[in-house]
Amino acid sequence: MTEAFRQGGILPGRLGPEDLSRNFSDLHAAFDRHEATVAADRCYFCHDAPCVTACPTSIDIPLFIRQIQTGMPEAAAKTIFDQNILGGMCARVCPTETLCEEACVREAAEGKPVEIGRLQRYATDSMMAAGEHPYTRAAPTGKRVAVVGAGPAGLACAHRLAMHGHDVTMFDARPKPGGLNEYGIAQYKAPGGFAQAEVDWLLKIGGITVETGRAIGAGLTLPALREEFDAVFLGIGLAGVGALGLEGEDMTGCENAVDFIATLRQTEDLTTLPIGRHVVVIGGGMTAVDAAVQSKLLGAQSVTIAYRREQSRMPASRYEQDLAATHGVQILTHVVPVALRGDAQLREIELAYVDGDMKPTGETVTLKADQVFRAIGQKMEAVEGLAVEGGKIAITGAGRTSVEGVWAGGDCATGGEDLTVTAVAEGRDAAEDIHAALTA
Amino acid sequence: MADLTTDFVGIKSPNPFWLASAPPTDKEYNVRRAFEAGWGGVVWKTLGAEGPPVVNVNGPRYGAVYGADRRLLGLNNIELITDRPLEVNLREIKQVKRDYPDRAMVVSIMVPCEEEAWKAILPRVEETGADGIELNFGCPHGMSERGMGSAVGQVPEYIEMVTRWCKQYTRMPVIVKLTPNITDIRKPAAAAHRGGADAVSLINTINSITNVDLDLFAPEPTIDGKGSHGGYCGPAVKPIALSMVSEIARAPETRGLPISGIGGVTTWRDAAEFMALGAGNVQVCTAAMTYGFGIVKELTAGLSRYLDEKGMTLGDLTGRAVPNVTDWQHLNLEYVTKARIDQDLCIKCGRCYAACEDTSHQAIGMSPDRTFEVIDAECVACNLCVDVCPVEDCITMERLAPGTVDPRTGRTVRAEPADWTTHPNNPGSPNYVPAGQTAMVSEPAE
Numbered sequence: 001m002t003e004a005f006r007q008g009g010i011l012p013g014r015l016g017p018e019d020l021s022r023n024f025s026d027l028h029a030a031f032d033r034h035e036a037t038v039a040a041d042r043c044y045f046c047h048d049a050p051c052v053t054a055c056p057t058s059i060d061i062p063l064f065i066r067q068i069q070t071g072m073p074e075a076a077a078k079t080i081f082d083q084n085i086l087g088g089m090c091a092r093v094c095p096t097e098t099l100c101e102e103a104c105v106r107e108a109a110e111g112k113p114v115e116i117g118r119l120q121r122y123a124t125d126s127m128m129a130a131g132e133h134p135y136t137r138a139a140p141t142g143k144r145v146a147v148v149g150a151g152p153a154g155l156a157c158a159h160r161l162a163m164h165g166h167d168v169t170m171f172d173a174r175p176k177p178g179g180l181n182e183y184g185i186a187q188y189k190a191p192g193g194f195a196q197a198e199v200d201w202l203l204k205i206g207g208i209t210v211e212t213g214r215a216i217g218a219g220l221t222l223p224a225l226r227e228e229f230d231a232v233f234l235g236i237g238l239a240g241v242g243a244l245g246l247e248g249e250d251m252t253g254c255e256n257a258v259d260f261i262a263t264l265r266q267t268e269d270l271t272t273l274p275i276g277r278h279v280v281v282i283g284g285g286m287t288a289v290d291a292a293v294q295s296k297l298l299g300a301q302s303v304t305i306a307y308r309r310e311q312s313r314m315p316a317s318r319y320e321q322d323l324a325a326t327h328g329v330q331i332l333t334h335v336v337p338v339a340l341r342g343d344a345q346l347r348e349i350e351l352a353y354v355d356g357d358m359k360p361t362g363e364t365v366t367l368k369a370d371q372v373f374r375a376i377g378q379k380m381e382a383v384e385g386l387a388v389e390g391g392k393i394a395i396t397g398a399g400r401t402s403v404e405g406v407w408a409g410g411d412c413a414t415g416g417e418d419l420t421v422t423a424v425a426e427g428r429d430a431a432e433d434i435h436a437a438l439t440a
Numbered sequence: 441m442a443d444l445t446t447d448f449v450g451i452k453s454p455n456p457f458w459l460a461s462a463p464p465t466d467k468e469y470n471v472r473r474a475f476e477a478g479w480g481g482v483v484w485k486t487l488g489a490e491g492p493p494v495v496n497v498n499g500p501r502y503g504a505v506y507g508a509d510r511r512l513l514g515l516n517n518i519e520l521i522t523d524r525p526l527e528v529n530l531r532e533i534k535q536v537k538r539d540y541p542d543r544a545m546v547v548s549i550m551v552p553c554e555e556e557a558w559k560a561i562l563p564r565v566e567e568t569g570a571d572g573i574e575l576n577f578g579c580p581h582g583m584s585e586r587g588m589g590s591a592v593g594q595v596p597e598y599i600e601m602v603t604r605w606c607k608q609y610t611r612m613p614v615i616v617k618l619t620p621n622i623t624d625i626r627k628p629a630a631a632a633h634r635g636g637a638d639a640v641s642l643i644n645t646i647n648s649i650t651n652v653d654l655d656l657f658a659p660e661p662t663i664d665g666k667g668s669h670g671g672y673c674g675p676a677v678k679p680i681a682l683s684m685v686s687e688i689a690r691a692p693e694t695r696g697l698p699i700s701g702i703g704g705v706t707t708w709r710d711a712a713e714f715m716a717l718g719a720g721n722v723q724v725c726t727a728a729m730t731y732g733f734g735i736v737k738e739l740t741a742g743l744s745r746y747l748d749e750k751g752m753t754l755g756d757l758t759g760r761a762v763p764n765v766t767d768w769q770h771l772n773l774e775y776v777t778k779a780r781i782d783q784d785l786c787i788k789c790g791r792c793y794a795a796c797e798d799t800s801h802q803a804i805g806m807s808p809d810r811t812f813e814v815i816d817a818e819c820v821a822c823n824l825c826v827d828v829c830p831v832e833d834c835i836t837m838e839r840l841a842p843g844t845v846d847p848r849t850g851r852t853v854r855a856e857p858a859d860w861t862t863h864p865n866n867p868g869s870p871n872y873v874p875a876g877q878t879a880m881v882s883e884p885a886e
Contacts (some may be wrong), residue, residue, distance in 0.1 A: 041508035044830050047790030050810065105787040109831065 005299055009345065010253060010370050012274045014299025020270045023297035027188040027323075028092075028118055036122040039115045040068040046105055051116060054103035056416065056425045057084035061100060065119055077127035078134050080120055085159045085428070086152055088128055088198050089181050090421045091121035092190045095286075097319040099421070128197070133204035138165035140207075143438045146171065146229040148216060151179020152420045153235030153410025155202055156427030157434075161233075162207035164435045169229070170208060173215035179237060180411075181420065183262040186290040188297070216383055223385075226405055231434045234386075234393065234401070234408040235427055238378035238418075244282065246340050253346030257281060257291035257375035264294055276370025279303045280349050282337055283375030284314035289321070291373045292329045304330045304367055306337065306351055308358065337372070338364065346372060380412050389414050399430030407434055442747035444740060444754060446480065448720045449613040449638040449698050451571040453480035453544035456754065457711065457739050460702055460723035461485050461548035461574060461617070464733075466522055468532035475536070477733035478740060481544025483641075483723060486521035486576045487529055489551040489561060494520045494583075500661035503650035505676060512730045514676035516650040518661065518668055520582045521550050526564075534568040545569070546615065550576040550588050553598055555605050562610040572613040575602060577628070578644020580621050580671045590644070593619035596631035603635025613638040615700060618684075620677075621647050625684040630693040640688060641700035641723060643681045645671025674726035678704030682717055686765045689718025706735075708742025715754070716761035772857040776846050777821040777837040779803070779814045785834040786812060792825035792835060800824055817847040 043065040051061045067076035080087035096117040104113035143166045147158045150172035158168045181195040241256040275298040284307035335351035349369040353361045387394040387402035392414045399407040409426030416422040444455040458481040466485040505514035537545040547570045551557040577593030584591040592598045616632035620643040651660040659667030681703025701719030706727040788810040796804040803818035826835045842855035864873040
């Protein structure tokens with residue numbers, strides 16, 4: 001705690017470097033060899049295992065855990081990467097409590113699943129730490145594919161295409177590749193520059209060129225890409241954040257949660273990152289939790305998540321909700337923001353209580369707020385010429401868009417949850433479909 | 441609290457748990473600690489003949505086999521008999537026995553297979569006030585290369601001869617410790633019996649190599665790049681020991697010969713099983729070497745409580761299961777069971793399905809929602825599903841009542857037992873029907 005801790009307004013350095021370093025270190029410590037062995041011993045090696053079914057990338061989980069048991073974590077890593085080349089990041093950010101670990105039969109038996117996520121990290125870290133990249137490229141096909149968006153979907157797609165011998169050019173609007181892995185998730189889930197290290201490791205396959213600072217609408221057009229490349233994959237994610245639609249949203253202190261998180265992720269020295277004394281996050285998803293918890297970890301005194309429905313309907317998993325509560329974040333439900341007050345700088349927010357049909361009950365509450373983070377969902381920025389469905393690029397099969405030669409996957413496309421692991425699966429499957437189309 | 445006092449071939453102890461002749465009983469310090477912890481008796485680690493003591497290797501002596509979470513399931517050792525001077529051991533034995541007169545003090549002995557050697561050592565052991573002796577005819581490593589240990593235990597004539605010498609030269613009860621590294625345990629047991637042994641104890645350790653170092657390409661434990669087979673013990677050997685104990689308990693030649701049960705006894709339950717198969721007491725080593733002497737509290741409390749719950753005395757327990765150990769040919773073929781899966785307990789891991797579908801009889805069905813059910817028309821009641829199920833009592837075997845039809849064979853189960861001895865497929869059976877002929881009598885179930 002520093003002197004700034006008790007001061008109002010948006011200030012850097014509310015906590016000292018030691019506190020910040022501790023707060024933003026690994027949420028789950030890595031397993032050491034002994035811990036991994038003990039955890040692996042709990043796996044029953046189920047037949048047609050429910051955890052595999054629950055994994056969007058269908059990793060052969062019992063097999064990789066058995067490989068850890070037998071002292072071959074690198075072989076385990078290969079099993080994981082065969083299905084999910086971003087298995088290292090997914091091990092860190094997957095909501096395993098609603099995927100593989102929820103399906104684990106030991107969850108049914110004892111309420112204590114095999115710790116699949118941490119075991120996956122143990123395996124993938126083992127291979128990545130050794131610098132081993134277990135894949136080589138097939139003979140060159142002479143085909144060129146453009147992958148737009150270097151996030152999880154794009155990276156998975158690019159890697160698989162490169163493996164099949166195609167030449168890939170990746171474009172990304174941001175200065176660094178990685179997408180949400182680099183810019184969009186809580187720091188404590190992937191500290192130590194893991195996102196970039198993973199991209200570097202993935203690119204060892206060869207045959208992939210990355211061009212940053214380039215996006216559709218920023219120097220690239222779909223017709224030009226189609227002209228220049230044999231196929232195009234779009235993994236452009238979501239960009240626009242909806243406004244609250246309230247007066248005063250231009251005041252200092254009103255920000256998008258995703259921008260706050262991105263800034264935090266790119267800030268080398270967190271003592272320089274300003275945070276409000278009182279923070280309110282509007283929304284109920286993972287982004288809301290990531291913003292709220294990290295606000296608290298930066299030294300905000302009070303942090304409130306304001307969600308419009310009952311807590312059980314929050315898109316953030318129960319585990320994430322508990323994580324927020326453990327960090328002292330208050331979760332306020334059945335409220336919608338109705339007024340922002342302040343002068344040039346935001347001072348407080350008024351929230352109205354609503355019933356199940358979103359009708360105001362007449363009761364309101366006013367919270368001190370130096371900062372309000374909007375985490376009310378993002379929208380896809382439409383790409384001209386592509387059919388859209390429910391605000392996303394419409395796809396059929398393995399990522400085929402309405403335009404021939406153009407595939408899409410990840411958060412920008414229809415189908416699946418907006419999760420890293422889902423994006424990886426969609427990118428991978430689209431790559432296989434592109435490969436089939438290009439070699440038909 | 442059931443009375444655990446034991447009188448084994450005249451040797452009294454407050455409970456039937458003795459520490460086996462092994463590293464835990466090699467010297468006074470350890471044995472005093474054992475008695476303070478509550479052990480009923482010890483078999484002092486094997487004494488050799490007077491003169492320069494044996495030497496042990498100075499590298500690792502033990503190798504291990506692990507289960508989940510590094511639970512020690514099997515231990516192998518290449519340690520020899522005591523490497524301390526005979527006089528020191530004898531002096532300590534005398535002191536400890538004097539201080540703990542209520543505990544059993546048995547001394548293990550291994551000297552060359554010569555009458556003079558045995559004649560020389562026996563009075564000196566007797567002089568300590570020890571309650572009995574155990575003849576080490578079991579050690580499978582090192583000493584056997586010098587014509588002792590299992591080299592004697594593998595030749596029934598030698599066992600009989602040495603046992604006779606011992607009975608001739610001492611008044612102490614003689615327990616003969618048997619090696620399992622033979623083909624038929626009844627032969628050495630019968631030889632000991634003929635030689636006048638008061639009891640046999642078994643099993644000693646089993647020839648073993650626990651692991652191979654895959655970098656050095658040498659057996660473990662590895663001594664400067666080489667390894668030697670050792671003696672295997674611990675929970676992994678219990679089934680072998682139980683079988684051998686039961687063979688001696690029910691063989692006509694050795695029936696009634698007192699047995700001290702050894703081999704992987706870790707819990708009160710293990711001890712009770714040995715005793716039910718005919719052991720009058722048990723000896724423990726690996727469990728103590730793994731967890732320390734404190735385990736004796738679990739052993740005594742558990743056995744006592746079990747006896748109370750059953751309303752039995754220790755004497756009632758000894759040999760109680762022996763009449764139920766029989767030959768395969770006498771097993772009732774009209775005992776027809778089917779596996780039953782308790783759906784409330786099932787956690788849907790599917791291991792029963794994988795085991796049955798891949799390696800057995802395709803008798804478990806799996807529905808899309810992962811409900812696993814037994815197909816009676818295929819189930820041969822092999823029990824594999826029960827054995828691989830991680831949930832206790834989730835899968836059980838249910839007997840088909842007499843009069844019901846076994847959907848697998850289409851035959852009606854009969855109330856009267858019928859076994860292989862009367863089966864029409866058995867050429868030795870009075871009901872034998874050669875191939876191509878029709879049975880004149882109705883067949884019992886398969």
